[in-house]
Amino acid sequence: MKLPKVDYHMHTPLCGHATGEPSAYVEQALRVGLSEIGFSDHAPLVSHPDPRYTMSMEQLPLYHRMMDEVRGRYPGYTIKVGLEADYLPGYEDRTRAILEAYPYDHVIGSIHFIDNWAFDDPDERVRWKDKDINRVYRDYYDLLRRSASSGLFDIMGHVDLVKKFGHRATEDLGAEIEHTARVFKDSGVTVEINTSGLRKPANEIYPSLSVLKIYQRAGVPITFSSDAHDPGDVGRDYDKAAELALAAGYREYRVFRARKVERIEGLL
Ligand SMILES: [Zn+2]
Numbered sequence: 001m002k003l004p005k006v007d008y009h010m011h012t013p014l015c016g017h018a019t020g021e022p023s024a025y026v027e028q029a030l031r032v033g034l035s036e037i038g039f040s041d042h043a044p045l046v047s048h049p050d051p052r053y054t055m056s057m058e059q060l061p062l063y064h065r066m067m068d069e070v071r072g073r074y075p076g077y078t079i080k081v082g083l084e085a086d087y088l089p090g091y092e093d094r095t096r097a098i099l100e101a102y103p104y105d106h107v108i109g110s111i112h113f114i115d116n117w118a119f120d121d122p123d124e125r126v127r128w129k130d131k132d133i134n135r136v137y138r139d140y141y142d143l144l145r146r147s148a149s150s151g152l153f154d155i156m157g158h159v160d161l162v163k164k165f166g167h168r169a170t171e172d173l174g175a176e177i178e179h180t181a182r183v184f185k186d187s188g189v190t191v192e193i194n195t196s197g198l199r200k201p202a203n204e205i206y207p208s209l210s211v212l213k214i215y216q217r218a219g220v221p222i223t224f225s226s227d228a229h230d231p232g233d234v235g236r237d238y239d240k241a242a243e244l245a246l247a248a249g250y251r252e253y254r255v256f257r258a259r260k261v262e263r264i265e266g267l268l
């Protein structure tokens with residue numbers, strides 16, 4: 001087994017809930033032996049701007065200055081520049097405008113909000129107790145499908161984030177996930193194997209093995225990420241991530257550049 005050499009999901013302090021300058025993330029990537037990284041800080045939230053969640057529109061040029069600066073500091077190391085953008089129904093045009101304003105290597109599409117409820121925010125966790133968990137899961141998968149179909153994104157972020165606090169659906173969601181896998185395949189998106197779930201109450205990589213097997217059978221490609229909000233988490237738990245991918249039947253993963261697949265790397 002070869003450890004994945006890329007990590008496409010990491011943040012900067014601009015999002016309001018991450019620590020460490022970009023150079024510290026690069027230093028950790030070098031320490032753990034990644035051949036390249038990609039930043040993907042939270043894109044400005046177009047529905048309800050909130051400095052706890054994302055950079056503001058006014059900070060977007062600063063993000064790019066920070067990226068230019070860190071690339072200049074490590075000229076021999078591959079540092080890709082992306083964004084993690086929310087899929088917000090009804091805001092597709094405004095989201096597209098943000099994504100087209102600068103060139104990116106990769107754009108991660110994520111669902112963090114269901115009807116404006118930040119279901120993965122620890123401060124909003126209390127609202128889970130009033131929810132029908134099966135309904136939350138179904139709404140989440142519906143949003144995942146719509147985000148893939150929107151054509152806005154290259155990579156689908158943490159594709160079972162609803163499990164973050166340990167809330168589990170009691171219904172069989174197999175058909176729901178199969179449907180989502182078909183839409184992902186038809187849309188040409190890539191799923192990230194995101195190790196941050198291991199650092200959360202769910203204590204599982206996003207997505208779990210049973211879910212990942214469904215994507216594998218549908219022919220949906222993967223890539224790897226840590227979703228680091230702290231430099232020490234770059235490339236974290238990549239042995240577990242590679243084992244999970246292999247157990248699901250994957251043998252390779254995608255490397256991105258300029259929002260295209262630059263090449264395929266093997267896990268064996
Ligand atoms: Zn974040």
Ligand SMILES: [Zn+2]
Nearest residue numbers: 084110157158
């Ligand atoms: Zn996210």
